[in-house]
Amino acid sequence: MRILGIETSCDETGVAVYDSEKGLIGDLLYSQVDLHAEFGGVVPELASRDHIRKTLPMIREVMAESGSTPDDISAIAFTQGPGLVGALMVGAAIARSLAMAWQVPSIGIHHMEGHLMAAMMQAEGPEYPFVALLVSGGHTQLLSAKALGDYQMLGESLDDAAGEAFDKAAKMLGLGYPGGPEIARLAEQGRSDRFLFPRPMIDRPGLDFSFSGLKTFTMNCIQELGQLDSQDKADIATAFQEAVVDTLTIKCRRALEETGLDQLVIAGGVSANRKLRESLSQMADKISANIYYPDLKLCTDNGAMIAYAGYLRLLSGQKDELSLKVNPRWPMQQLSENRNS
Secondary structure, eight states: OEEEEEEOSSSEEEEEEEETTTEEEEEEEEEOHHHHHTTTSOOHHHHHHHHHHHHHHHHHHHHHHTTOOGGGEEEEEEEEESSOHHHHHHHHHHHHHHHHHHTOOEEEEEHHHHHHHHHHTSTTOOOSSEEEEEESSSOEEEEEEEETTEEEEEEEBSSSOHHHHHHHHHHHTTOOSSHHHHHHHHHTTOOTTSOOOOOTTTTSSSSOBOOHHHHHHHHHHHHHHOSOOHHHHHHHHHHHHHHHHHHHHHHHHHHHHHHTOOEEEEESGGGGOHHHHHHHHHHHHHTTOEEEOOOGGGTSSOHHHHHHHHHHHHHTTOOOOSSOOOOSSOOTHHHHHHHHO
């Protein structure tokens, strides 16, 4: 069984082929970072146009790379949401059209479920149930995963996602886009004993997040210093990163303790952050929990996670209609509602 996966939710075009016996046999990813860098963030119209240019040629290349023909494909999986509506429409239209031409099912995949599945592609992946932290530029969510499509939301960001906060802090410091890698790089040269930034919402019950106050604190710190030299910027980057990492770690530990589960899955673009991985691993060791991450190349948006999620969805019996529909706003709770309806 081979699944073609297509990811076009934001600013990466990802195409992959997953084989049920051989695993991932074709994988191609194109990033639009350079296209959007001069604007300091993603421009939706430019993203959509670039997906139109790139997706079909990449499908041809991945099919050739994997030695696949249309007759070998059992289903086509694509990101149905959440994401930018125009970008989603590109992937959905291409997937539905190919499914009709090749006479195979097409399966719409929830983008964040795809990220969750990326961590499960490892040789020794987690088993249900587990706690998951989905942390990216658009989402920061803690959930309890009981089975495929059966998720309970434990907490989420009330404003900025962690990745979005990294981007905004980087912009304040005059760094490039995306901000997460830029902050992490600069923080390697910073001193951790100079500034103490707040850890938002850790002193109140619950598992929700809020990073807007941390963003404001960072801006005020920069304004108070005035003209920043290179060491000032490095020290601020260090303090900011430590605040985000500590906040995420504290909330993850609280989620594990409140649910009584001993497995933690981390996925999404921010899961590539080395300091976050170190902090969560240390926390997991202290409470005898197991922690799982995707490969670094699968942390950002990619077609492999969509292909694998499509494979699992196909096994579960999901076959969507060929109507063209995307869900730019798609709470993960709706997956559980649909599963139980």
